[in-house]
Amino acid sequence: MSKQQCGICGQWKEQHEMSKSYKHRCKECVARLTRIDRRAAKQRAEHIKEQLEGTGYGYITCQREDRLRVATAAMQGILSNERTMQAYIDVAQNPPYPKLFEIVARNAMGYADALLTKIDEKGDNND
Incomplete structure (x- = not known):
């Protein structure tokens, strides 16, 4: 060799x-x-x-920066998909009438948390 x-x-x-x-x-x-x-x-x-x-x-920690970055990407994906957005709109029109942006934001953060948790479990976070 x-x-x-x-x-x-x-x-x-x-x-x-x-x-x-x-x-x-x-x-x-x-x-x-x-x-x-x-x-x-x-x-x-x-x-x-x-x-x-x-x-x-204040000072944003790396962990929070990662969470916001991933959530932003998730939110962009949600907002760019017509079928997904229609599903969110349908949910927002039913009682108790949650605001559409709150639903999208909550779900985007959920996706971010799930992804970062999975990365941490595998030890692939390079920290």
Whole structure:
């Protein structure tokens, strides 16, 4: 099997030890750099939280950002599908007459929560 030199540590490694995402880096270096980046991001977030303390502004956590991003995509999917929207409209016209946008938002958040829960169960959230 051919060997390749890592551009970070300089060691010669077998092909299976090299990263698929970063062609000239070994998996060990990619993992180490990822841990460093995550630690630095966490420290930056803590620093920002300290700076915002007492200002009246808040800080959205990554988990909440993920939830909002997925819910937004779910809501776009719901709103772009005529049949789905007609079903929501039909529900909104029946007692107790819930508002259409509340139904769509509640369901979009439900889809987001279900997806993120499934990802967390499998351990595929890269955190």
